[in-house]
Amino acid sequence: MEGRNKTLGEFIIEKQEDFKYSSGELSRLINSIRLAAKVVNHEVNKAGLVDIIGAFGERNIQGEDQQKLDVYANEIFMQTLINREIVCGIASEENDEYITIKGQDGCHNNKYVVMMDPLDGSSNIDVNVSVGTIFSIYRRVTPEGTPVTTEDFLQPGINQVAAGYVIYGTSTMIVYTTGNGVNGFTLNPAIGTFYLSHPNMEFPKDGNIYSINEGNYVHFPQGVKNYIKYCQREEEDRPYTSRYIGSLVSDIHRNMIKGGIYIYPTSAKAPNGKLRLLYECNPMAFLTEQAGGKASDGFNRIMEIKPTELHQRVPFFCGSYNMVEKAEQFMREAK
Ligand code: AHM
Ligand code: MG
Numbered sequence: 595m596e597g598r599n600k601t602l603g604e605f606i607i608e609k610q611e612d613f614k615y616s617s618g619e620l621s622r623l624i625n626s627i628r629l630a631a632k633v634v635n636h637e638v639n640k641a642g643l644v645d646i647i648g649a650f651g652e653r654n655i656q657g658e659d660q661q662k663l664d665v666y667a668n669e670i671f672m673q674t675l676i677n678r679e680i681v682c683g684i685a686s687e688e689n690d691e692y693i694t695i696k697g698q699d700g701c702h703n704n705k706y707v708v709m710m711d712p713l714d715g716s717s718n719i720d721v722n723v724s725v726g727t728i729f730s731i732y733r734r735v736t737p738e739g740t741p742v743t744t745e746d747f748l749q750p751g752i753n754q755v756a757a758g759y760v761i762y763g764t765s766t767m768i769v770y771t772t773g774n775g776v777n778g779f780t781l782n783p784a785i786g787t788f789y790l791s792h793p794n795m796e797f798p799k800d801g802n803i804y805s806i807n808e809g810n811y812v813h814f815p816q817g818v819k820n821y822i823k824y825c826q827r828e829e830e831d832r833p834y835t836s837r838y839i840g841s842l843v844s845d846i847h848r849n850m851i852k853g854g855i856y857i858y859p860t861s862a863k864a865p866n867g868k869l870r871l872l873y874e875c876n877p878m879a880f881l882t883e884q885a886g887g888k889a890s891d892g893f894n895r896i897m898e899i900k901p902t903e904l905h906q907r908v909p910f911f912c913g914s915y916n917m918v919e920k921a922e923q924f925m926r927e928a929k
Contacts, residue, residue: 602628602768602779602788609772620731620756623680623706624770627729630674631760631768632786634667634713634727638762639783641719663719664688667712667727680704682734683742685904687711687873692904694741702739706755707732707746711873715841724763726843730877731756747904751876751897758881759843769795769847771884776850792851797887801853801914805838805845813861817892817925821857824924842869846878846912850885855913855921859892867891867909871901875910888918892925 603625610621641663668688675681676695682704685692688711696702711728718725732753734746758770766781768788778792804825811819825834837854839845845856858869869875879889879896889896889912899908911918911925 600790602790605777605779605790609774619680619705620772622678623675623708623731624756624758624772626674626678626680627671627758627760628768628788630671631727631766632781633670633674634760635762635766635781635783637666637670638663638713638719638725641722663725664713664716671710671712671727671729675708681706681708682738683707683746685709685747685872687714687870687905692742692744692747696741702741705733705738707734707742709747709872709877711870714843714874715839718839718841723839724761724841724844726762726841726847727760728843728874728877729758730754730872730880744904747872748901750900751871751879754876754880754897757877759847759877761843761847763844763847767791767847769850769881771881773880773884776881776885795850795885797850797882797885797914798853799886799914800916801849801855802832802834803837803849803852803854804834804857804917805836805849805854805913806857806859807838807840808836810861810863813863814859815861815892815925815928817928818857818859818921820928821921821924824920842874842878846882849913850882850887853914853917855911855917857912857921858910860909864907866907868907869910871896871899871906871908872904875908875912878910878912882912886915887913888915889913890918890922892922 606621679697682702683692683694709730714728715725732749736743756772761767767778769778776795778795779788780791781788858867860867875896882889891909892911911921
């Protein structure tokens with residue numbers, strides 16, 4: 595079997611020459627994410643044992659309850675990246691503003707900016723449901739040597755040089771792309787090593803799973819309602835099944851393996867949808883396209899949207915190519 599016994603560390607070294615800009619920095623960056631993922635994994639696994647779960651008593655910029663582990667994961671990912679002096683800026687779903695990072699020499703010579711959702715789906719932690727970390731990496735667009743600006747963060751998704759997620763599930767995995775396909779690595783917790791377990795992951799072109807919070811049905815746009823009805827129709831033997839964990843990373847991960855579509859549309863309650871373009875949709879869209887799937891806002895390719903603000907939300911249709919095409923067709927027809 596390809597990749598048997600290959601560790602993530604070995605894989606990163608082997609693939610370094612494939613990177614567009616092969617200075618080794620991107621490899622170091624992914625290595626830091628691997629390290630932070632292990633630390634967060636350790637803490638997430640202890641969630642029921644230590645008194646770490648529960649609301650922290652703070653609300654993040656979107657006005658949602660922030661859980662303690664969100665704060666923890668945010669700190670770990672931030673500190674790991676800052677300490678290694680690989681990036682020049684980080685924007686996190688948990689922070690109102692981006693941060694600028696300079697090296698020990700006081701210069702701003704690093705090339706990459708990172709955007710992340712350190713612990714997505716964290717409301718699921720206290721019920722033992724999988725959560726994840728999502729990350730997205732860009733080269734800065736402003737000149738090296740100067741502090742990063744908003745412009746470095748408000749880049750369209752097509753500029754991503756790498757993206758991925760960590761899923762803290764029944765096993766812990768890192769799944770990422772640097773633009774040459776998608777590979778998944780599973781953690782052996784006994785020795786703390788990620789092994790290549792899912793080489794060249796691909797979304798099946800078609801699938802039978804649709805993942806959407808149907809509790810919001812009455813608020814959905816007509817196109818989405820029609821698509822759901824299409825999935826539920828009995829005639830023509832359409833064996834669709836509904837699966838919604840409510841944890842984006844887990845829903846997308848399952849659909850990538852089994853074939854399916856994830857939809858978080860606009861609704862009367864959430865006029866721009868719920869998910870964030872920079873921290874959630876762009877990285878998931880990059881992974882999805884690299885795995886042969888499709889990601890759109892119902893009409894346009896997610897990765898071509900020009901962001902206008904850090905915490906911007908967009909409707910999200912993502913998954914098996916033909917399923918997303920079909921859903922888009924319903925959206926167009928109902929327009
Ligand atoms: P979060 O970033 O606050 O955790 O919210 C994102 C999560 C996704 O993981 C999930 O797909 C979605 O919110 C679920 O939302 P809802 O409960 O409205 O269906
Ligand atoms: Mg999130």
